Amino acid sequence: MTQAASAASAPTRDAPSRVAAWWIGRRRPPHPAPPPTALVLGDRSPEAARALHGYGFAVTRWHRRLAPGQRCSAWPPAGPFAEVWVRLPRSWPEAEMLLHAAAARVPDGGQLFLYGAGNEGIRSAASRFPPGADGPRTLCIRRRCRVLAATRTAPPPRPDGLDHWTVRAPVDLGRGPREWIHYPGIFACGRLDEGSALLIDHLPPVPPGARVLDYGAGSGTIGAALAEGSPGAMVLLLDNDAIALTAAARNLPAAPRILGDRLGHAPLPIDHIVSNPPIHSRRAQSLATIERLVRDAPAALAPGGALTLVAQRRLGLQRLLGAHLRRVRTVADRGPFRVWRGWTAGRAQSARPPS
Ligand SMILES: C[S@@+](CC[C@H](N)C(=O)[O-])C[C@H]1O[C@@H](n2cnc3c(N)ncnc32)[C@H](O)[C@@H]1O
Structure with missing residues (x-):
């Protein structure tokens, strides 16, 4: 358009x-x-x-x-x-x-x-x-x-x-196609985003009882893949779009949802944050949300907690992540996307700690 x-x-x-x-x-x-x-x-x-x-x-x-x-x-x-x-x-x-x-x-x-x-x-x-x-x-x-x-x-x-605007389309979160609910205006409506797919392929296993936040959860694809890969983890979904959270509620009814636009809106501390964060504000590219997410992560994470995010490689987030988190690593690189992970100081409790 x-x-x-x-x-x-x-x-x-x-x-x-x-x-x-x-x-x-x-x-x-x-x-x-x-x-x-x-x-x-x-x-x-x-x-x-x-x-x-x-x-x-x-x-x-x-x-x-x-x-x-x-x-x-x-x-x-x-x-x-x-x-x-x-x-x-x-x-x-x-x-x-x-x-x-x-x-x-x-x-x-x-x-x-x-x-x-x-x-x-x-x-x-x-x-x-x-x-x-x-x-x-x-x-x-x-x-x-x-x-x-x-x-x-x-x-x-x-x-x-x-309800009358429900879009049903199959998505594959790693275990074969399944029906997925979207509504108009939700990110990647009717499909799985390439960056989200890369993150889903490289989600860390998290131990039972760990609290994991999918920040900018949209329809809940990343949170759902995480919940399936780590049964027993408590997956929370946060988004600033009430319609996206309605889709997430239908796709992942067991996960608590938070209508919010910052980490402080979630119950803290969090053991692991996963995100395919927004890179636009209105129509223009803006890194403001990513910058706030990374800046706020150390205070929101439990000691040894981790942030895993996917974004376009061209955004070069390594330096930003390195300024706020320890031992930042590139976990995956595919097409235009890269997955980064960084930890807070302290004993690791969520994903495998850096050696
Ligand atoms: C790139 S999309 C990813 C959506 C979903 N995780 C997926 O993979 O399909 C980013 C999401 O962040 C949400 N969002 C935008 N600004 C936000 C903010 N300030 N706080 C929380 N969520 C936000 C959007 O509504 C959108 O659902």
């Missing part, structure tokens, strides 16, 4: 929200009391929601991923709402899922809005509105961003609810 645009001219992630706010600000006169209700889906920038509030709406915001001070859950509140505003997400399946959820939350005659940037695909997004959302039309084009609107004339074809 993303087309490359030069960094200098590409709109920032907040630009569509500002453009939506600009359009809302030109809607005059302000709505009379009592305030109608509006729902904003998946916009981390507050601009559009603020503008709706200024226009007279009682505004609810919903996020699937943790956002500071914001409601975060696996599915939007039921409503109904007079209008629903959808920030164009990263993939088309997720866009279709959110537009369906939006259409289920307005009455017939209610308005659905979709806003995003040209380099995110908003120019071809009109076809993603569900049947029964009439006319998708462009309300405004500004700063390489667009606001589209459609009027609901009939309920959307799929029933409301995350």
